Amino acid sequence: MQIAAAYKKQIFSIWGNTIPLFGSYPYKTKFVVFENNKLNCRPCSKTGYNKCPKGHFKCMNGIVFDFYLP
Numbered sequence: 001m002q003i004a005a006a007y008k009k010q011i012f013s014i015w016g017n018t019i020p021l022f023g024s025y026p027y028k029t030k031f032v033v034f035e036n037n038k039l040n041c042r043p044c045s046k047t048g049y050n051k052c053p054k055g056h057f058k059c060m061n062g063i064v065f066d067f068y069l070p
Contacts, residue, residue, distance in 0.1 A: 001024075002027075004026070005028065011026045012032050015035040015059075016048065016057075017042060017052070017060075018045055018047065018048050034063050034064075038062070039059055041054055
């Protein structure tokens with residue numbers, strides 16, 4: 001993500017158990033964020049886990065990719 005931002009490329013970032021508000025979002029470039037904001041268990045980590053602490057991984061499995069690229 002940081003390399004793409006350095007080259008001013010549009011970024012599509014996918015967020016699971018962490019959130020961009022923790023400070024790791026694309027800088028000075030156009031970006032689209034995909035995340036499941038309907039979960040009360042998210043964020044559960046600042047850096048991410050290998051496994052879901054709740055065992056359901058809804059933060060990733062529940063993301064809807066509803067966009068169109070011309």
